[in-house]
Amino acid sequence: MRQEETLIEIRGLKYRRGDKVIFDGVDLDIPAGKVTALMGPSGTGKTTLLRLITGQLAPDEGTIRVAGQEVARLDRSELYALRRRMGFLFQNGALLTDFTVFENVAFPLREHTDLPEALIRDIVLMKLQAVGLRGTVDMMPSELSGGMARRVALARAIVMDPEMIFYDEPFVGLDPISMGQIVRLIKQLNETLGLTSIVVSHDVQEISTVADQLYLLSNGKIVGSGAPKALREDNSPWVRQFMQGLADGPVPFHYPAPSLEEAFLDREDKE
Amino acid sequence: MRLVRELRDNSVEFLTSFGSAVIFFLRLLAYTPRALLRPRLVLRQVYVVGAESLVLIMMAGLFVGMVLGLQFYTTMAKFGAEQSLGAVVVLALVRELGPVVTALLFAGRAGTALASEIGLMKATEQLSGMEMMAVDPVRYVIVPRFLGAFIAMPLLTAIFNAIAILGSWWVAVQLMGLDNGQFWSPMPDNVDVFDDVLGGVLKSVFFGAAAGLLAVFEGFRAYPTAEGVSRATTRTVVMTAMAVLVLDYMLTAILI
Ligand SMILES: Nc1ncnc2c1ncn2[C@@H]1O[C@H](COP(=O)(O)OP(=O)(O)OP(=O)(O)O)[C@@H](O)[C@H]1O
Ligand SMILES: [Mg+2]
Numbered sequence: 235m236r237q238e239e240t241l242i243e244i245r246g247l248k249y250r251r252g253d254k255v256i257f258d259g260v261d262l263d264i265p266a267g268k269v270t271a272l273m274g275p276s277g278t279g280k281t282t283l284l285r286l287i288t289g290q291l292a293p294d295e296g297t298i299r300v301a302g303q304e305v306a307r308l309d310r311s312e313l314y315a316l317r318r319r320m321g322f323l324f325q326n327g328a329l330l331t332d333f334t335v336f337e338n339v340a341f342p343l344r345e346h347t348d349l350p351e352a353l354i355r356d357i358v359l360m361k362l363q364a365v366g367l368r369g370t371v372d373m374m375p376s377e378l379s380g381g382m383a384r385r386v387a388l389a390r391a392i393v394m395d396p397e398m399i400f401y402d403e404p405f406v407g408l409d410p411i412s413m414g415q416i417v418r419l420i421k422q423l424n425e426t427l428g429l430t431s432i433v434v435s436h437d438v439q440e441i442s443t444v445a446d447q448l449y450l451l452s453n454g455k456i457v458g459s460g461a462p463k464a465l466r467e468d469n470s471p472w473v474r475q476f477m478q479g480l481a482d483g484p485v486p487f488h489y490p491a492p493s494l495e496e497a498f499l500d501r502e503d504k505e
Numbered sequence: 506m507r508l509v510r511e512l513r514d515n516s517v518e519f520l521t522s523f524g525s526a527v528i529f530f531l532r533l534l535a536y537t538p539r540a541l542l543r544p545r546l547v548l549r550q551v552y553v554v555g556a557e558s559l560v561l562i563m564m565a566g567l568f569v570g571m572v573l574g575l576q577f578y579t580t581m582a583k584f585g586a587e588q589s590l591g592a593v594v595v596l597a598l599v600r601e602l603g604p605v606v607t608a609l610l611f612a613g614r615a616g617t618a619l620a621s622e623i624g625l626m627k628a629t630e631q632l633s634g635m636e637m638m639a640v641d642p643v644r645y646v647i648v649p650r651f652l653g654a655f656i657a658m659p660l661l662t663a664i665f666n667a668i669a670i671l672g673s674w675w676v677a678v679q680l681m682g683l684d685n686g687q688f689w690s691p692m693p694d695n696v697d698v699f700d701d702v703l704g705g706v707l708k709s710v711f712f713g714a715a716a717g718l719l720a721v722f723e724g725f726r727a728y729p730t731a732e733g734v735s736r737a738t739t740r741t742v743v744m745t746a747m748a749v750l751v752l753d754y755m756l757t758a759i760l761i
Contacts, residue, residue, distance in 0.1 A: 288637060314639040328634030331626075342638045345645075390638075 570672025
């Protein structure tokens with residue numbers, strides 16, 4: 235077996251927004267050529283972590299290295315060079331609303347390559363075919379449903395054949411058929427092209443079928459990691475609660491708030 | 506005390522905004538040569554911005570010209586000076602009213618459209634999306650829109666002036682009965698190409714830079730929410746109007 239290479243290495247990551255500490259010492263390794271899933275309750279900072287890795291945000295402390303380069307130290311052109319090797323699927327798609335579906339998917343090709351129009355057309359149609367939306371080429375993003383928009387965004391994220399791809403919640407709002415299709419696509423991209431995939435998801439079932447490795451985030455820390463099977467048998471209360479979807483446990487369902495009594499008493503005082 | 510504090514806070518805010526607008530402007534200038542090498546995006550924006558404002562500018566030009574014709578004719582007829590009417594109207598328009606009114610209308614129509622468009626692109630993560638595709642949104646979105654406004658402003662001003670002159674001619678000559686020759690003949694002697702016409706063009710160039718800069722600046726730094734975008738839109742109009750009037754005074758003082 236080939237020696238496992240680490241593509242993304244995070245050490246001692248700390249990040250806060252205002253007073254709120256979002257990451258408090260996170261260490262994380264993402265192996266090349268594998269599917270790594272980041273899971274955690276809503277609002278733990280999964281999207282924030284993807285933004286930190288891709289250099290959209292800078293950490294307060296700690297280092298993030300992608301392919302040997304420290305992201306926060308790169309200048310603009312180095313960062314852009316690195317990003318050309320990345321695909322990023324935004325949680326809401328982030329399609330360009332002035333462009334048709336075709337032009338959206340063709341956008342990175344037009345900006346970064348001098349390919350002839352016929353070839354661009356072939357590549358775009360091929361990628362749209364892969365997400366099952368070749369029929370939408372001439373539609374505007376506003377005419378697509380949320381799930382369709384996300385699939386078009388996925389086609390756009392893979393159009394440059396990146397080395398690594400970040401999926402922010404790729405399964406939310408998809409019907410079971412397209413969900414299965416996207417799961418297969420993620421697997422297929424990973425297997426045939428050796429793509430490194432980083433998937434953020436809440437969907438324990440779906441993600442377990444594709445991921446080689448899972449990381450569980452909660453309260454600014456990694457609370458569990460390992461292969462899906464190992465995690466499912468993990469006995470730590472954090473992991474059990476998340477993997478089995480229990481309401482009770484160390485992960486609070488409620489966002490931190492004053493106690494109910496205080497909140498209600500406070501209101502009475504004001505009246 | 507409160508008034509003092511508020512004044513202080515406001516001026517601090519104004520100065521920091523002004524400072525960041527200047528820095529932003531320098532950044533835009535640094536990108537400009539490359540943007541002009543690929544003029545497709547810029548020309549498209551000149552077209553969009555121009556088309557948005559064209560009808561408004563033409564209507565406004567017509568009525569401003571007609572009002573000038575009417576006002577000056579009745580006033581000047583009292584002194585028996587109506588034969589200077591054409592020259593006076595042209596001077597007022599070319600030196601002052603054309604650039605200023607065009608810039609104010611432009612801020613209300615195209616400036617707000619630019620600011621809200623950019624703010625919305627930010628709020629819907631389209632700008633972040635470009636960043637992630639290694640396309641610099643400043644180069645792709647901001648600079649072409651700034652240059653589009655910058656180039657469109659003198660053109661719109663010229664159109665405004667031409668129509669306003671025709672409007673005043675129509676009122677003075679067709680309605681009030683001034684002699685056609687009396688309207689046109691004093692112009693060559695009294696309107697100086699360098700002092701008057703170029704001075705006006707210079708103003709509209711400055712106003713174009715200010716209006717374009719403030720619109721893209723406010724849009725680009727808008728807080729990415731519905732309220733943030735609407736605030737950016739309002740600020741665009743207010744700030745541009747202020748900037749245009751202040752610049753107008755300074756330029757007039759320098760040019761005279
Ligand atoms: N612009 C912002 N300003 C202040 N706080 C923010 C901002 N964006 C996010 N946060 C905070 O950062 C935390 C992490 O947000 P993030 O979007 O990364 O969560 P997430 O794990 O992706 O959640 P979800 O699963 O719901 O998408 C949240 O608690 C949120 O309150
Ligand atoms: Mg998220």
